[in-house]
Amino acid sequence: MQAFKIKEKIGLDKTFKIAPFRKHIRHTEPHKHKNYFEVIFLWKGDGIHQIDSARYPIAAPVIFILKKDQIHAWDMVSEPEGFVLIVKDEFINHSKDTELKALFHLFWRIEQLPLQHDVLHTIRTLFESLYNAYLQEQRFQNLIIEGLLKSILGTLLQEGFKQDLDNRYLDLYTLFIDQIAAHKGTNRNISFYAEKLNIPSKALNDICKNITGKTAKKMIEAFTLSEAKRYLQFSNLTISEIAFRLQFNDPSYFVKFFKKHAGVTPHHFRAFP
Template structure:
């Protein structure tokens, strides 16, 4: 099969950071929380089919109903259910206007960080969420725990209290462990249809995303990633353009900038120390790189973040 024809077939599906937004990940947090209504109301409660690169979503529907599209299949989602959506899964929603719940969007760097802490066994189990899955919360202590955790995570995200990041990561860890247990230690009551197998081109792009997470601190050139995938740098750039409307180099730079933001906001490192931490040997070059990407110097970005979190 011609690779270009496979790529062309997916171009009508938009790829967003968050639905309706094409800007880079907006904050130094690696998780974003919002009420279902916050975004759905803006789109008449209809989230059209789209996909995300590098983002994993957990949608908890507390009240109401939704029609859920996953790739080319449609299913119903009821109150008390949780939907797990991995990156590059085409998904869309048509919510009833009384729908209440939360959407939690996790950057894959955070997923990798949390799963590594929990060991290989958990990581291998969590990897099975590479396809979307739907779970019903029980009317028991386990279900109550998850409902409480979802609400607590949303409240913590909206606040600016000390140790906010640590508590959010603890809540996310608990949520992921509980959802993994309920999925693989007991038969889920409802499972949506499996998506179509990824195309070879889609597989190359997903593998590039994984490799980027593993090697971004070493600042490897695009050609090195392409060689590891067995394709040319031009082909890799084409895949990235088709999937997320960015070049491979832009994706590499965005990942480095995200880590730099987190280092500046959540550690007490000096700008020079932060530059070394994210793979730069010259702090002056790091400052120019960061300002070109964000419009602010590292010092200005840190001051702005500190003002927001007071």
């Protein structure tokens, strides 16, 4: 049984795509995309962009970051202008630039990034250059695309991340996020992930605190909570069915977990998301 509506905006034979944001888009039903990361850059437009249970006013210029499996919907009231950038896991995994994957994972906690007007020209120029490189097939096209993509991500992270990051931990942090995403937060045991990374649980906590300011446990719980909210808001699964999908042995334990972290019961959240 498919719990969520799925839309794909990229062909099976492609791992990367950049295109102008479609101006005629006004309203979409909640849906998700599979196995790709999406960066949406809007320099014009008004309305609401819903990502999971959060509703963000569209105040251009703005960047929206969609991670794989997130559910989103548009409700626009004016004509938008911008770019949509789609990157599949295969593109990141096959890249010869080992820093690219770590850069993508640093966006874990960013969904909306308002842009200051002093960086708008830089961001727009980078996106336009990337779009032109994507359209023009040439010998070193992939290298040019990866270079421009890295410049975009770095510039955005400079806006979104103000604290210093310890580069020694980025690879392990990236692997940790991969593991949580692969298990969709269903395994909430820190030692399980630490063992997979071949490091002590304390070291994993220190890495997460260094990069995100949160403990590994908090990050795992956040993944579980996000997945639970998606099921509650966008599927017809019962509370018990959701609990078992998330590998809670007892639905009552799931209810306690949800209320502790969301502040309301699953029933209340489903009725008033």
